[in-house]
Amino acid sequence: MADTASYTPAPPRPEETARPRRRPLIYQGSRTSLAFRSLVVFLSVLVVAGLVVVLVELARQVGAEYGDHVGTYFSSVFGSTPILAAAGSTAIVVVTSCVLATLVATVLAWLNEGTEASLGWAGSLMPVVPFLMPALSLPLGWTFIAAPQAGLLNILARKALAGVGVHLSQGPVNIYSWYGMIFLYTIFLTGFAYLIMSSAIRNVDTNILEAARLAGARPLKIFRQILIPSIKGSFLSAFLLCLLPALAMYTVPFVIGPYANINILSVTIVGMVNGLFPPHYGQAFITGLMLLVPILLAWLIARRSGRRGQAVLSTSRGSMSLMRLGSRGRRIGRTVLVLYIIIAVVLPVIGLLWVSGVPFWGTSLAGPWDPITNLRLLWHNAEAVHGIVNSVLLGVIGALVIMTVAQLLAYGQRVFPRIGGLLDGLVKAPAAIASILLAMGILLTFGGPPFNLSGSYELLFIGFFLAFIPFASVVANAGQLQMGKDVIEASQVSGGSELRTFMRIVRPLVSGNFAAGCVLVFILIIGDVNLSLLLSSSARPTVGYAMLDLQIDAAFPSIATYSLVVAIVNVLVTSLLVVVTVGLRRKR
């Protein structure tokens, strides 16, 4: 072996024992980039600080109200039978309606997005139409249709039944019931679930559905055995998305609850602040904590599932070819879609139209129908008219400001990747706080000295800003995520500063998303009741405030007229918002 040298493998790299002492990295961007970063930081701090200040003040007030006896009051609230009963009722209504809304939305989304029964753009708009009406319109419209004695449907049904010898004093349908309450919650929440389920169905790989079809499966079987398992991840997201508005829902339990003898927490909390003098802020706060727990849980789960969901969406292909159903299947599918439109839109609008033309709401159909008189009456109701003007102005300004801030903050997550997740969480944190609690906190913080903003536009704006920035942020993030990072990085490596990249690349590319976000925020502001209850006043009324006043006065013809007028204003303003925001941004 003299001619054979020994062989040893190359020695491993020495351990990094003497790591050089590192100085913190200093970002060296252009002056405009630095200015832009400062703006993003300032806005982030503003949102987060606003929220923190509000919550701290709320906690301080509770402490001041109860002093050393906070523990006693906690036990009095959590040991109170009526409050615990309200919590139980809330849980039953909310969970049942969220499940039902998710299921209904899945069927509607499949029919409209994935089959040839599709009604096209009209079908896609269908589930969001209820959002265009003021929040009180849906329960009131259905009350006018299905109240046990004076509901239009019941009056007509009793007449028809009397013709065949069956005489009823009331009914047969009763909206003032558990099923009525759950039914209205479900219709309202279906729109939220539809947003998630339609997107999930659009992103399903057509090949797996076509493979099942070629294997001889019929449409319903494909729906059950292939489509549903493929999108099961989205069910949780849809359910969680429904949970937030369901827990915060005020209008349906406010209208239905007293007659159905069902107490819901959101109404109970508002009653503690608005129905008692002096307001029991502390008690309301402690009761509100019951809402906070499920909302926080939902938010955390949604964040986790959302992170997983993005990867699934990003690998899927663009558009789905429509599944053939055959002429009978198509007929059935379209009937289901049309039935939903009738239930969610047509019937409540008919109810509102009917009552808007009668002098008072009753069981008689014989009287004259004259909506102009009610419209004139409404025109002379200063609070109602100012409510529309104020809400529209706050809605338009709020939508533009909130969406602009949301877009900047969404871009900020790219600028500061290390703290992007934290920033995102903080911006969306207000969503985890029951809006009634948020309104209380804002009122306590900014209503009195040193701000003295009670009853002002500014107070309403702060409320809308903190309450709706999470929703705007969700939309803005989705838009920027869809845009992809390459186009932004291409601008950076081409020499574009962050300001230029935002203005010339990001802003034009998310114009559609910006318009959609503006419409969403506008609708949220116009439809708001929870914040308006506490933050607006007779001097600065909003639509929600004016409608509740009319409801309390039992001025049903006026409130029906008001609902229809607000719905028309909503359609006009949202159309205008879309035209202006998209149009301006397309202009180069």
Add this chain to the structure above:
Amino acid sequence: MTADGSVVQMSLDGGDAAGVDGRRNSRSPGVLVTDLVKNYTAGGRRGGVTRALDHVSLEVNTGEFLILLGPSGCGKSTLLRSIAGLETPDQGDIRIGQQTVFDRATGVDLSADRRPMSMIFQSYALWPHMTAFENAAYPLRCRKTPKNEITTVVTEMLARLEIGHLADRLPAEMSGGQQQRLALARALVGGSQVVLFDEPLSNVDAVVRERLRLEMMRMQRELKFTAIYVTHDQDEAMQLADRIAVMVDGRIQQIATPEELYLNPTDAHVASFIGHSNRLPLTVVQSRPDGTLTGTSEIGELACRWNPVPGQPAPAPGTTMTAFGRPPDFQFSPQGRQLAPSQVNHWSGKVQAVRFQGTHVEYMVAVDGGQLRCWRSAPERERTAEGEQVVVHIDPGQLLAVNDHG
């Protein structure tokens, strides 16, 4: 830096030199990367740390076309993005030309828009709301170039890349090849001396890809910019590169000219990544300082060469290595016919499959203990049929034994 931690010397003469033409007469580095480390943490606190760049050092000469080649996840794109300023390394420093753009030790981190380079993305990243002219003019507008100058320069560049007539079109109205040219125009219009390419040809079909490669080479030769090009396509790498850096697990395993990499890979990773090979694991029986060794493998005794490295001992008996032999270097003939005077590296076998590949015919020959791929140039006068008994042979000088690890 190679896998064993030594910095690769990028001299233009000697074994590592490309020596392609007179373009690289300057020895100043176009890009200098030193001891770069980049870790990714996945899955929060409980997630593990993945080292994407593991002490990478690299010197790219001015006007050179350097390819970063490697499998997915080897760190090549991370390295490119770190140079561009789109990733922040955890350690090391980067110089572009005479300018330090990143230095972790002193805290220097120049933002991407201030680094003297441009980049072409895999997706092209053209801005869909801007016309071809506006896309190409963007880098000049960022530099506040006068309008009339922008018009002149952009028009000229678009014409040079044969898309001048498409100046008013939106990217969506252009074909993949035209979009690729537009991306190239945008990267070159600002006169950057360093252009980074992140797999720019992976989205176009084979015919367009071939044509664009040639155009890219022509542009690089004409404009003399320094190119760093990421790809996992070895054919593309062999065609475009002055030098190729093969990356594995966040390290540069070997950096050399395409020819040197093909003929003398330093380890099994590189050998299996460059060109087609028969891979034959062996145990060393005897090695000699003259660069030859014998060993045993699953298909029998092997005689092959190994590349002695100054200062490193020869492989000891019992060491496991892998021998690589290129399919064209394996000869075979019907059983009984004499192939070579020596009986070394001869194996009897049976032709299992014959595949016509255009430029050559590939034979899969089953031998005792394994399978060998052999190529013969096409067309052949007499093609061996499937099922025939043959004898396969390779010259020991064509069979290279390398370490299994770098």
